[in-house]
Amino acid sequence: GGIGAGRVNAFRALSEEARPVVELISVVFGDSLYGNNNGKPEAGEKINLRVALRNVWGDAEEVHIALFSDDYAIQIEDNSSDLGTVAGGTRFLSNDDDLISFTVSEESLPHRVAFNLQITTSNGFVYDREIYMSIDPMVLIVDDDDGANNVDPYYTKALDRMGVVYEVWDHVLRGTPRGVLTSYPNVIWLCEWTFPSLDQTDREEITEYL
Numbered sequence: 355g356g357i358g359a360g361r362v363n364a365f366r367a368l369s370e371e372a373r374p375v376v377e378l379i380s381v382v383f384g385d386s387l388y389g390n391n392n393g394k395p396e397a398g399e400k401i402n403l404r405v406a407l408r409n410v411w412g413d414a415e416e417v418h419i420a421l422f423s424d425d426y427a428i429q430i431e432d433n434s435s436d437l438g439t440v441a442g443g444t445r446f447l448s449n450d451d452d453l454i455s456f457t458v459s460e461e462s463l464p465h466r467v468a469f470n471l472q473i474t475t476s477n478g479f480v481y482d483r484e485i486y487m488s489i490d491p492m493v494l495i496v497d498d499d500d501g502a503n504n505v506d507p508y509y510t511k512a513l514d515r516m517g518v519v520y521e522v523w524d525h526v527l528r529g530t531p532r533g534v535l536t537s538y539p540n541v542i543w544l545c546e547w548t549f550p551s552l553d554q555t556d557r558e559e560i561t562e563y564l
Contacts (some may be wrong), residue, residue, distance in 0.1 A: 372412030372442060374479040379406040379446065380527045381471065383487045388455075392537040394521070395489050397427075397462040403454040405435065407447055407473065416476035421454050423469045426491060427462035428543040431455050464490035464519045491521040494538040498525035498556075499546035509542055530555045535563040 386399035435449035
């Protein structure tokens, strides 16, 4: 066991050239550099976008990250980051040294903003994905179901139908939301069948919030 099953194409295994396969790990919209550092994008704030990725196969040459949006409330000032060549097998890399930045209009109303995120390389790799950011969210969803039994869509779809603006905190990728809960009037912390669920740090944050 453990080595799989099925046929192996030996010729392809020995002759096929390794190509870049860049995978997105996480995106984080932050207001710590130019905003009030409460973790919530708000009207009038300048926001930075941190992108973390990995490259699981061949070398990725001249990695370029670009962000686009036609939302009325978004004025993008620096829409791209350049990471140079990312070696195959790189498990973690971010654009911390070249953050993307944009400003939220002072006239913006609370809503979810759609962005298009593109990751390209000069040797042929293209990644295109829609990502979202919430302006003045009233609800924080702490997604702590470990990714195995995803129940967050039940909550997000219900909130979308009601027109409630929310933000999602991925506990697996970002850990405990330290000092974040108090910025939201409503928090949904979902664990599903995860065990153990809340650790000591989680319980301390919830206790402080309550």
